[in-house]
Amino acid sequence: MYVKDYPTGRREIVKFDPAGEEIVVRRxxxxxxxxxxxxxxxxxxxxxxxxxxxxxxxH
Incomplete structure (x- = not known):
């Protein structure tokens, strides 16, 4: 898992599925x-x- 930062102030916690695709765990x-x-x-x-x-x- 890793943290992905965006210039807008949003941050996502991301992990990879077995095929290598990113899955957002939490925004x-x-x-x-x-x-x-x-x-x-x-x-x-x-x-x-x-x-x-x-x-x-x-009422």
Missing amino acids: LILFGARKGNITIADDFNAPLPDELLGAFEG
Whole structure:
């Protein structure tokens, strides 16, 4: 197995099958790789509207 890095910040753990083909075992995203690409709304922590909150609570 080996680790394959990409310039986008993605990292894959790869192994080879018996025929020599690459098999991706796991895909990882490095911490901070998406910095500057994601924004969080100013009202992110605002209370949910009653109708939506009720749907989460099964009403």
